[in-house]
Amino acid sequence: MKILKFGGTSVGSAQSIKTLLNILKDEVKQSAADKPVVVLSAMSGVTNLLIAMAEEAAKGNDFAAQLAELEKRHFDTVKTLLEIRDQNPALTRLKINFNHLEELLQGILTLRELTQKTRDLVISYGERCSTLMISKIAAQYFPSVFVDASEVIKTDSTFGQAKVNTELTEQLICGLYHENKDQILFVTGFIGSNDSGQITTLGRGGSDYTAAIFGAALNASEIQIWTDVNGMMTADPRMVKKAFSLSELTYTEAMELSYFGAKVIYPPTMIPAFLKKIPIVIKNTFEPEFVGTVIQHDCKPSNLAIKGISSINNISILNVEGSGMVGKSGFSGRLFSLLAREQINVILITQSSSEHSITFAVQPGDTERARQVIEHEFELELLAKKLEHVEIEKDLAILAVVGENMKETPGVSGKLFHSLGRNGVNVRAIAQGSSEYNISVIISSTDLAKALNAVHDAFFVQLTKTLHAFCLGTGNIGKTLFRQLNGHAAFLQENNGIQVKIAGISNTRKMAFNADGISLDNWEETLDQAPDQADLPAFIAKMKSMNLPNCVFIDNTASPVPTAFYEQVLKSTISIVTCNKIGNSGPYQQYKTFRDSARQHGVDFFYETNVGAGLPIIRTLKDLMNSGDRVQKIEAILSGTISFLFNNFKGDANFHDTVKLAQEKGYTEPDPRDDLRGTDFMRKMLILARDAGYALETSDVSIESMLPQACLDAASVDDFYKSLIAEDAHFANLKNKAESEGKVLRYIGKLENGKASITLEMVDESHPFYMLSGSDNIISFTTDRYKERPLVIKGPGAGAEVTAAGVFADLINVGAN
Ligand code: ADP
Ligand code: ASP
Ligand code: MG
Numbered sequence: 012m013k014i015l016k017f018g019g020t021s022v023g024s025a026q027s028i029k030t031l032l033n034i035l036k037d038e039v040k041q042s043a044a045d046k047p048v049v050v051l052s053a054m055s056g057v058t059n060l061l062i063a064m065a066e067e068a069a070k071g072n073d074f075a076a077q078l079a080e081l082e083k084r085h086f087d088t089v090k091t092l093l094e095i096r097d098q099n100p101a102l103t104r105l106k107i108n109f110n111h112l113e114e115l116l117q118g119i120l121t122l123r124e125l126t127q128k129t130r131d132l133v134i135s136y137g138e139r140c141s142t143l144m145i146s147k148i149a150a151q152y153f154p155s156v157f158v159d160a161s162e163v164i165k166t167d168s169t170f171g172q173a174k175v176n177t178e179l180t181e182q183l184i185c186g187l188y189h190e191n192k193d194q195i196l197f198v199t200g201f202i203g204s205n206d207s208g209q210i211t212t213l214g215r216g217g218s219d220y221t222a223a224i225f226g227a228a229l230n231a232s233e234i235q236i237w238t239d240v241n242g243m244m245t246a247d248p249r250m251v252k253k254a255f256s257l258s259e260l261t262y263t264e265a266m267e268l269s270y271f272g273a274k275v276i277y278p279p280t281m282i283p284a285f286l287k288k289i290p291i292v293i294k295n296t297f298e299p300e301f302v303g304t305v306i307q308h309d310c311k312p313s314n315l316a317i318k319g320i321s322s323i324n325n326i327s328i329l330n331v332e333g334s335g336m337v338g339k340s341g342f343s344g345r346l347f348s349l350l351a352r353e354q355i356n357v358i359l360i361t362q363s364s365s366e367h368s369i370t371f372a373v374q375p376g377d378t379e380r381a382r383q384v385i386e387h388e389f390e391l392e393l394l395a396k397k398l399e400h401v402e403i404e405k406d407l408a409i410l411a412v413v414g415e416n417m418k419e420t421p422g423v424s425g426k427l428f429h430s431l432g433r434n435g436v437n438v439r440a441i442a443q444g445s446s447e448y449n450i451s452v453i454i455s456s457t458d459l460a461k462a463l464n465a466v467h468d469a470f471f472v473q474l475t476k477t478l479h480a481f482c483l484g485t486g487n488i489g490k491t492l493f494r495q496l497n498g499h500a501a502f503l504q505e506n507n508g509i510q511v512k513i514a515g516i517s518n519t520r521k522m523a524f525n526a527d528g529i530s531l532d533n534w535e536e537t538l539d540q541a542p543d544q545a546d547l548p549a550f551i552a553k554m555k556s557m558n559l560p561n562c563v564f565i566d567n568t569a570s571p572v573p574t575a576f577y578e579q580v581l582k583s584t585i586s587i588v589t590c591n592k593i594g595n596s597g598p599y600q601q602y603k604t605f606r607d608s609a610r611q612h613g614v615d616f617f618y619e620t621n622v623g624a625g626l627p628i629i630r631t632l633k634d635l636m637n638s639g640d641r642v643q644k645i646e647a648i649l650s651g652t653i654s655f656l657f658n659n660f661k662g663d664a665n666f667h668d669t670v671k672l673a674q675e676k677g678y679t680e681p682d683p684r685d686d687l688r689g690t691d692f693m694r695k696m697l698i699l700a701r702d703a704g705y706a707l708e709t710s711d712v713s714i715e716s717m718l719p720q721a722c723l724d725a726a727s728v729d730d731f732y733k734s735l736i737a738e739d740a741h742f743a744n745l746k747n748k749a750e751s752e753g754k755v756l757r758y759i760g761k762l763e764n765g766k767a768s769i770t771l772e773m774v775d776e777s778h779p780f781y782m783l784s785g786s787d788n789i790i791s792f793t794t795d796r797y798k799e800r801p802l803v804i805k806g807p808g809a810g811a812e813v814t815a816a817g818v819f820a821d822l823i824n825v826g827a828n
Contacts, residue, residue: 012045013038013233016200016222019055020239021296022141025091032149034237034299039153039195046153048188048225050160050198051145052218053137054084058201061112065133068116069125078116082109085140092148101147105140112136127170128209131202135161135210138199138218146197154194160221163187164203166211169354173203173211175224177283184228198225216277223291227283234284234291236276242293242304243268243275246320250460251467253474257304257318264318264413265291265306267449271411272323281306310415316423317414317470324408324459326358327378328440331385332368335397343369349388355381359409359451361442370440372453378403407439408459411451412466418447427452430469432613434560435584436462458558465560475508478826479526479559481515481550481585484567485538488590489518491815492567497531499819509826514559517550526557551576555583563615563825565818566591574601581608581616588821590620590814596694599706617821622695623649623788623808625817631804632702635794642703644793644801645762649695651786651809652678652686653717653758658784661750666742667735678786678809682728689714689758689769696760700767712767717758749773755781779803786810 015038017031038047053061060081064074082105089101115133119125139159146157163183166173180203188196200218203211213220219236226234243265244254260268262285269278275293284291284306294303331346346369350357359372373381382401392398417423424443427450431438440453454462468476482489496511503509512528516538523529523541530537543549554564564580566573566589574594577587587609595602595618609616622628635642648654655678660669670687673679679686693712700707716723719738725731735742749756754773757780761768774781779801780789788808791801807813 012229012231013042013047013235014050014222014226014229014231015047015235015237016050016218017052017296018218018236018238019052019057021237022051022053022145023055025088027296028088028092028145028148030296030299031145031237032152034296035149035195036152037299046193046195048196048198048229048231049145049149050200050218050222050225051138051142052200053134054088054141057081057084057137057141058134058215061134061137062130064116065119065125065130068119069123071120071123074116074120078109078113082106085109085144089144089148093151097147097151101144104143104147108136108140108143128168131170131212132210134212135199135202138201142197142199149195149197155197156191156194158187158196158198159202160199161202161204161208161210164213164221164224166203166205166213168205168209168211170211172214173205175203175213177224177227180224181228184225188229214277214279216274217279219277219280220283223280223283223289226289227287230287231289234280234289236280236291236293237296238275238293239295239297240275241295241298241301243273243306243319245318245471246463246467247273247322250322250463251320253464253467253471253477255471255474256301258302259305259307259310260318261308261310261415262306263446263448264415267411267413268319268321271321271409271413271449271451273319273321276306313416315414315471316416316420316426317412318416319414320410320412320463320466320470322408322410322459322463323358324456325375326372326407326409326453327375327403327405328370328372328407328453329378329381329385330368330370330402330404331398332402333392333396333398334367335392335395345388346385349384350381353380353384355384359442359453361440361453372407372409372440375405378405404439406456407453408456409451409453410459410462410466411449412470413449415448417450424450426469427466429613430465431462433584434458434461434465434562435612436465461558461560468561475504475510476561476826477510477512478561478563478822479512479514479557480563480565480822481554482513482565482567483517483547483550483573484570485516485518485535486567487811488815488818489567491811492565492818493531493534495815495819500531503823507823507826509823511822511826514557514562515550515554517545517547520545522546522550522553524553524557526559547572547576551580554580554585561826562586563588563822565589565822566594567818569593571597577605577616578608581605581612581614584612584614586615586617586825588615588617588818588825590618590818592618592621592691592694592698594618595621595698595701596709599701599708602698602701603706615825617824618698619821620814620817621698623790623804623806624651624810625813625815625820626788626790626804626806626808628699628790628804629702631802632699632792635792635796635802636702636704640794640796642762642792642794643798645699645703645760645790646780646793646801647696647699647760647788647790648757648780648783649760649788649790649808650686650689650692650758651788651807652680652683653692654783654788655786657756657758658786660742660746660756665739666746667732667739670735671732682731684718684723684725684731687718688716688723692758692760692769696762696767696769699760700762700765703762705762705765705767707765707767712769714768715770717771745771757781757783 146155149155165176165179200221241256246254248254262281266281291306355377436458438452442451515524562585571593619629722734725734789805791803793801
C-alpha cells in the first residue's frame with residue numbers, strides 16, 4: 012500500500028488536478044487490491060494568502076476581496092471538474108467552510124488580535140478546502156472519503172510547529188483506515204489537533220510530514236511525494252539553472268539538504284520513514300514518467316564527493332562573546348537551553364577555536380527577541396563585564412554542501428573554499444557537523460546566487476562550467492574574438508566543459524549587459540540598440556554589481572584608460588584577460604601591483620597576446636621560470652611590421668615604397684613611425700624582461716633608431732613620407748652594405764644580463780633570424796637548461812585572427828582553474 016502526497020502546485024489548478032487524478036487512476040489500476048492513501052496540500056499560494064489575510068485583519072484591514080477571490084478559485088475548480096448535477100453538495104460544503112473562515116477573520120478584525128492558535132485555525136482551511144474539493148471530484152471515479160487529519164493526528168499545543176503524539180496517532184490512523192477499507196482516503200496534509208481538539212499545524216511544508224506519519228502508521232510500501240520538479244535536485248533549480256535530478260539519497264542526506272533549505276521535502280518527513288525503513292519517492296506531477304528521486308537506507312556507491320548544495324537565504328547571526336564566560340563549562344548549555352525554552356530555533360552554531368565567542372544563526376524574526384532574552388538571562392555577567400553585549404549581523408545566508416561521501420573524500424572543504432574565494436565570496440562563519448555529512452558556511456545574502464552557482468560548477472565537474480565575460484573593445488580583435496567564440500561554442504562545451512556567456516560588451520559609444528549572455532549572432536545590433544551610453548566606470552560598477560560567478564574582464568583595446576581599472580577589477584575577484592600592452596608596460600610598480608592583486612585575490616591575470624600575438628611566448632617563459640630555469644639571454648624579433656619591411660626591402664625596392672606597401676597592407680599603425688620608432692617593440696621587450704624577473708623601467712630599454720633624425724622630426728605623416736625620399740641614400744646604403752656581405756637587415760631585441768636593448772643589425776645565414784618570412788615573429792630563449800641550443804618560437808605574431816585566438820586561449824585557461 013502506498014501513500015501519495017500531492018503538493019500545492021499539484022492541486023493548484025483544474026488542469027493539475029486532472030493530471031493528479033490520472034496518476035491516481037494508474038496507481039489504482041496497478042494495485043487494485045491495495046488502495047493508496049492520498050494526502051493533499053492547500054492549493055498553491057493559499058496558505059500564504061490565509062496568513063496575509065489574518066495578519067491584515069489583525070491590523071484592522073479589510074479582507075473581503077481576498078476572501079471572495081479564494082472562494083471563487085475553489086468554486087471555479089469545482090465547476091470545471093464536476094458534472095453540474097454533482098456540484099451542489101461540494102459547493103455547499105465549501106461554502107460552509109468559507110463562512111466559518113469569514114467569521115473567524117471577522118473575529119480577528121474585531122479583536123485586533125491574532126494568536127498562534129487562531130492563526131493555525133485560519134490556515135487549516137487551506138488544506139480542508141482543497142482536500143474536500145478534490146475528494147468530491149475524485150468520487151466520480153473512485154469510492155472516496157474526505158478525512159480531516161485533525162481527527163487522527165494528535166499533537167501537543169505548540170501551535171505553528173506542533174509535535175506529534177506518535178503512538179496515539181498511529182492507533183487512530185489504523186482505526187480510520189480499517190473502517191474505510193473499501194474507499195480511498197483523501198487526507199488533509201499539514202494539520203493536527205491537540206488534546207482539547209484545537210487545530211494545530213505541523214510547520215510550513217508539513218503536508219509531506221503528514222504523508223510520512225500515515226505511511227509509518229500503515230506500514231506503507233512507499234511514500235510518494237508528488238511536486239513540481241523532477242525530484243530532489245543537486246540544488247534549488249530556481250537558483251541554479253544547471254541543477255540536475257538525483258536518482259537516490261539516504262535519509263540522512265535528504266534530511267540535511269532539506270534542513271538547510273531544499274524546500275522540496277520537509278525535513279521531519281524523513282523520521283517516520285527512516286524508523287520504518289519506508290522509501291520516499293519524490294516525483295513530478297507535471298512529468299509523471301520521470302523516475303524521480305528515491306530516499307532510502309542504502310544507496311549505490313557514487314563517485315560524487317557531495318550529493319547536493321542547499322541554502323537558506325535571509326538569516327541573522329548573533330555573536331556572544333566574553334573572555335570571562337565563554338568556554339567555561341555550562342555556559343553554552345545555559346545559552347542554548349534558554350533559546351530552546353524561548354522557542355527560538357537555532358539553525359546553526361559555530362564556536363571559534365579560541366572559545367571566546369559563540370556564533371549562531373536564527374531566522375531574522377527571532378533576532379531581537381534572542382538578543383533580549385540572552386541579555387536578560389546574563390544580566391549579571393554583562394554588568395560584571397564578563398560578557399559583551401550581543402552583536403547581531405543581518406542579511407546573511409547559509410550555504411551547505413551535503414553528502415555522505417564527504418566523510419571519505421578529502422579536499423571537499425578545500426574545493427568549497429577555493430570556489431568561494433575565487434569568486435570573492437567572503438565567508439563569515441563555518442560549521443561542520445560532527446557527522447561530516449555537511450559543511451555549512453555563512454555568507455552575505457547578496458552573494459548567495461553567485462556562490463551557489465560557483466560551488467555547483469566546482470563540485471559537479473561533469474557539468475559545463477560557465478564563464479561570464481565582460482568585454483571591452485569591439486575593434487578588429489574584439490569582433491574576431493566574438494566570431495571565434497560563436498563558431499566554437501558547441502565544441503568548447505562538449506570537449507572542455509566550458510560555456511562562455513558574454514555578460515557585458517562596451518565600446519567607446521555604447522554598452523550592453525545580459526546575465527544570460529548576449530547572443531553572438533547579433534551582438535552588434537544589441538549593442539547599437541542598447542539604451543546605455545558607454546561609460547567605463549559605470550561598466551565596471553555594473554560588472555561588479557551583477558555579482559556573477561566565474562567572471563572575467565577582457566580588455567581588447569589599445570587604450571591606456573581601461574588599465575587604470577585593472578587593480579580594482581582584480582580586487583573584486585574578477586580575472587582579467589588583456590591584449591592591451593599599456594598596463595604591463597607602464598611603471599614597474601603598476602606591473603607588480605596587477606600581479607600581486609591577482610595573487611592575493613586568487614584570480615588570473617592573463618596577457619599572452621601582449622607579446623607575439625597568439626604565439627605561446629609569455630606562457631613558455633612563465634613555465635621556464637616556474638620550473639626553476641633561469642633566463643640567460645632572450646633574442647627576439649617582435650615587430651611584425653618591421654619584419655615585413657626588411658623582408659621586402661631588397662633588390663630594387665626603395666624604403667619609401669616598402670613602407671607605403673606595408674601601410675597599404677594594413678601592417679602599420681596610421682602613423683608608421685609608431686612602429687618604426689620601436690615603441691611597440693620596446694613595450695614587448697619590457698614585459699618580457701619583467702616576466703624574466705628584471706624590474707626594468709621604460710627608460711632602461713635602449714633603442715637604436717632605424718630612422719635618421721629628419722624622419723623622426725617630420726611634422727606630419729605626409730612630411731614623414733617625403734623625408735623617407737629625401738633620406739633614401741641612408742636606407743639604400745644600409746641595404747647595399749648588407750646585401751654585399753650576404754646579410755639581411757634585422758631589428759633585434761635583446762635581453763642579456765638584465766639589460767634590454769633594441770638594435771638594427773645585419774645577420775648572415777648562420778644566424779637563426781636570417782630566415783624569417785612575411786611578418787613573422789621569432790624569439791629565442793637561452794637558459795640554464797637550453798644552453799647549447801636555445802629554445803625558439805617562431806610564427807605569425809600579428810593580426811586580428813591570431814591575436815583573438817590568443818585572447819580566446821587565455822579565457823579558456825581562466826575556465827580551467
Ligand atoms: P509542494 O508544494 O509540491 O510541496 P514545494 O514548493 O514545497 O512543493 O517544493 C518544491 C520546490 O522546492 C521546487 O519547486 C523547487 O523550486 C524547490 N527546491 C528547493 N531546493 C530544491 C532541490 N534541491 N531540489 C528540488 N527542488 C528544490
Ligand atoms: N500548505 C502548507 C504550506 O504551504 C503545507 C504544505 O503545503 O505542505 O506550508
Ligand atoms: Mg512542500
